[in-house]
Amino acid sequence: MSALSLSSPLTHPFRRFNLHHLSNKPVSSLFFCSAAKMNVHIHRVPEKLQRNHDLRVLDNDALYKAWSSSDTLLPVYCLDPRLFHTTHFFSFPKTGALRGAFLMECLADLRKNLMRRGLNLLIRSGKPEDILPSLAKDFGAHTVFAHEETCSEELHVERLVDKALKRVGNGTKLELIWGSTMYHKDDLPFDVLDLPDIYTQFRKSVEANCRIRSSTRIPVSIGPTPCVDNWGDVPTLGQLGLEPQEVNLPEKIFSLYINVVCLFFYLQDLLKVYKETRNGMLGPDYSTKFSPWLALDVSLLGLSMKRSDHSNFYPGPNMRFRGSKTFYVQRYERERIANNSTYWVLFELLWRDYFRFLSIKCGNSLFHLGGPRDVQGEWSQDKRLFESWRDGKTGYPLIDANMKELSTTGFMSNRGRQIVCSFLVRDMGLDWRMGAEWFETCLLDYDPCSNYGNWTYGAGVGNDPREDRYFSIPKQAQNYDPEGEYVAFWVQQLRRLPKEKRHWPGRLIYMDTVVPLKHGHGGGNAQASRVSKSRGGFRDNHSGRR
Numbered sequence: 114m115s116a117l118s119l120s121s122p123l124t125h126p127f128r129r130f131n132l133h134h135l136s137n138k139p140v141s142s143l144f145f146c147s148a149a150k151m152n153v154h155i156h157r158v159p160e161k162l163q164r165n166h167d168l169r170v171l172d173n174d175a176l177y178k179a180w181s182s183s184d185t186l187l188p189v190y191c192l193d194p195r196l197f198h199t200t201h202f203f204s205f206p207k208t209g210a211l212r213g214a215f216l217m218e219c220l221a222d223l224r225k226n227l228m229r230r231g232l233n234l235l236i237r238s239g240k241p242e243d244i245l246p247s248l249a250k251d252f253g254a255h256t257v258f259a260h261e262e263t264c265s266e267e268l269h270v271e272r273l274v275d276k277a278l279k280r281v282g283n284g285t286k287l288e289l290i291w292g293s294t295m296y297h298k299d300d301l302p303f304d305v306l307d308l309p310d311i312y313t314q315f316r317k318s319v320e321a322n323c324r325i326r327s328s329t330r331i332p333v334s335i336g337p338t339p340c341v342d343n344w345g346d347v348p349t350l351g352q353l354g355l356e357p358q359e360v361n362l363p364e365k366i367f368s369l370y371i372n373v374v375c376l377f378f379y380l381q382d383l384l385k386v387y388k389e390t391r392n393g394m395l396g397p398d399y400s401t402k403f404s405p406w407l408a409l410d411v412s413l414l415g416l417s418m419k420r421s422d423h424s425n426f427y428p429g430p431n432m433r434f435r436g437s438k439t440f441y442v443q444r445y446e447r448e449r450i451a452n453n454s455t456y457w458v459l460f461e462l463l464w465r466d467y468f469r470f471l472s473i474k475c476g477n478s479l480f481h482l483g484g485p486r487d488v489q490g491e492w493s494q495d496k497r498l499f500e501s502w503r504d505g506k507t508g509y510p511l512i513d514a515n516m517k518e519l520s521t522t523g524f525m526s527n528r529g530r531q532i533v534c535s536f537l538v539r540d541m542g543l544d545w546r547m548g549a550e551w552f553e554t555c556l557l558d559y560d561p562c563s564n565y566g567n568w569t570y571g572a573g574v575g576n577d578p579r580e581d582r583y584f585s586i587p588k589q590a591q592n593y594d595p596e597g598e599y600v601a602f603w604v605q606q607l608r609r610l611p612k613e614k615r616h617w618p619g620r621l622i623y624m625d626t627v628v629p630l631k632h633g634h635g636g637g638n639a640q641a642s643r644v645s646k647s648r649g650g651f652r653d654n655h656s657g658r659r
C-alpha cells in the first residue's frame with residue numbers, strides 16, 4: 114500500500130466533506146433496494162398507512178411502493194458473500210477494503226436514519242436467496258420489494274430469490290421496482306432495446322420528449338417495524354475478510370455525504386463554474402463527487418435523481434436539509450443562476466442513465482473482450498505490464514499519480530480515468546477488462562453499468578462513434594496539469610523537481626521496471642525523457658471530454 118501521508122489532505126478528493134462547521138448532520142437518508150446488494154423491504158399486511166400528515170418527500174420508488182402497500186415494513190440488508198469473492202476473469206478482490214469500509218458506513222448510517230423514521234435495518238450475512246425466503250416465512254410477508262437490476266450477476270441473484278421464494282410456497286412474491294435513474298425507464302420515448310447507439314442522439318431525444326418524475330410525499334414516520342430479536346451488527350472489515358488500508362482518510366468523509374450538495378452547490382457555490390472545472394484532477398472542488406453515493410443507491414434527503422417543486426432547503430451556516438429527496442440543480446438555477454455549468458451536471462448525470470439503459474440493451478456483451486460491437490483485435494494480458502499500471506510504476510507520472518490516487522482513496526477524476534484507460538489499452542496494448550476489473554476492485558463509486566460502459570467506450574469496443582480515441586500523455590499533462598501539481602501530490606519523489614520537469618523527469622527514481630510500450634515511445638524512464646522531448650508531438654485526437 115502507498116505510504117503517502119494524507120493526514121492533512123487539502124487536496125484529497127473528499128476533503129470537502131471533513132468540514133467541522135457542518136457537524137450538525139442533516140436529517141435523514143434512506144437508501145434502499147438493489148437486488149445485488151439486496152436492501153430489501155418486506156411488508157406484511159397490505160393496508161395503506163395514511164395517519165400521519167406531516168409529510169416528507171421520498172424518491173425511492175421501491176421503498177415507497179413497499180410502504181404504501183403494507184402495514185408493517187421490514188428493511189433487510191443481506192451481506193452477500195459473493196460481493197467479497199473475486200472478479201470474473203482476473204481474480205482481483207471483488208470489493209476492495211475502501212469500498213468495503215464505505216459500504217459499512219453507509220449501512221450504519223442507513224440504520225440510524227431508518228430508526229429516525231420509525232423503522233430499523235435487519236442485517237444478515239448470507240445469500241439473499243437463502244435469507245429472504247426464510248424471513249418471509251417467519252414474518253408472514255407476502256411480498257419482497259427490491260430495486261430492479263440490469264446486469265447479469267445481479268439478475269442472477271434476482272432469479273435465485275424469485276425461485277427460492279416460490280419453493281417455500283407460502284405465496285410470497287418478489288416485486289422489482291425500477292429506480293436509480295434520473296429518467297424513468299418507462300418514460301423513455303423509445304423501447305429501451307431500441308436505445309440509440311450514440312449518446313448524443315439519446316440525450317436529444319430524452320431532453321425533448323421526457324420529464325423527470327417528481328418525488329412522492331410520505332409521513333415523517335414510516336414505521337412501525339415488526340418485533341425482531343436480533344437486528345444484527347454492521348460487520349467490521351476484518352469480519353468481511355478485508356484488510357484495513359493503511360491510509361489516513363479524512364475523518365468522517367463518508368458519513369457527511371449529504372453535505373455534498375450543500376457544499377458544492379451552496380456554501381462554495383461551485384455549481385455555477387462546474388463546466389470549467391470538471392476536467393480537473395486535484396482536490397475536492399473541481400467536480401461534485403456525487404458518484405459513490407449514487408452508485409450505492411443511496412437516496413439522500415437532498416441528493417437524488419429526481420426533481421421536486423415542494424422541497425425545503427435552507428442554505429446557510431446552519432444548513433439543514435428538510436424534507437425532500439430532490440435533486441437541487443433546478444432549485445439552484447431558480448435561486449442563484451442557470452447557466453451552462455448548471456446544465457452540465459444534468460448532462461453528466463444523463464451519461465449515467467445512458468449506461469444503465471445501455472446495459473439492458475447490450476446484455477453480457479458489455480463484459481466481453483470485443484464489447485457490444487464485437488470488435489476483433491489482439492490484446493495482451495501481460496502480467497508485468499499490468500502490474501506496473503496497477504501499482505503506479507509505469508514511469509509516466511500522469512498515469513502513476515492517477516493510479517496511486519485510486520488505490521489510496523478509491524477515487525479518480527473522470528479525466529484521470531479516461532487517460533489511464535487509454536494508456537492501458539492503446540499504449541500498453543492490454544486487455545481492457547484487466548483495467549475494468551481493477552477499477553471494480555478499487556472504486557468507491559463502482560457501478561457495473563458505468564464502469565463497463567465507460568471502459569468499452571474508452572477501449573474502442575463500445576458505443577463511441579469515434580473508434581480510436583487516443584489520449585496523448587504529453588498533451589493531457591500540458592492541458593490538465595501544466596504546473597505538475599497533481600503528479601507531485603501523488604508521486605512524492607517528483608516534489609523536489611522544478612515544475613517543468615515533473616511530467617518529464619528523465620531517468621528517475623520511483624520505478625521498479627522498464628515498461629516497453631506498444632506505441633514504441635520507449636520504455637520506462639527512457640520513455641519519459643523521450644516523451645518530454647517530443648512534447649505535444651504525439652497524436653491526441655481527443656481534446657474535449659467526449
Ligand SMILES: Cc1cc2nc3c(=O)[nH]c(=O)nc-3n(C[C@H](O)[C@H](O)[C@H](O)COP(=O)(O)OP(=O)(O)OC[C@H]3O[C@@H](n4cnc5c(N)ncnc54)[C@H](O)[C@@H]3O)c2cc1C
Nearest residue numbers: 400401402403404461462465527530558559560563564567
Ligand atoms: C474508465 C472509466 C470508468 C468509470 N467507472 C465508473 C464507475 O464505476 N462508476 C461511476 O459512477 N462512474 C464511473 N465513471 C464515470 C465518471 O468518471 C465518474 O462518474 C465521475 O468521475 C465521478 O465523479 P463526480 O461524482 O465528481 O462526477 P461529476 O463530474 O461531478 O458528475 C456528476 C455525476 O454524473 C455522473 N457521470 C459523470 N460522468 C459520467 C460518465 N462518464 N459515465 C457515467 N456517469 C457519469 C456520475 O454519476 C457523477 O457523479 C467511469 C469513467 C471512466 C472513463
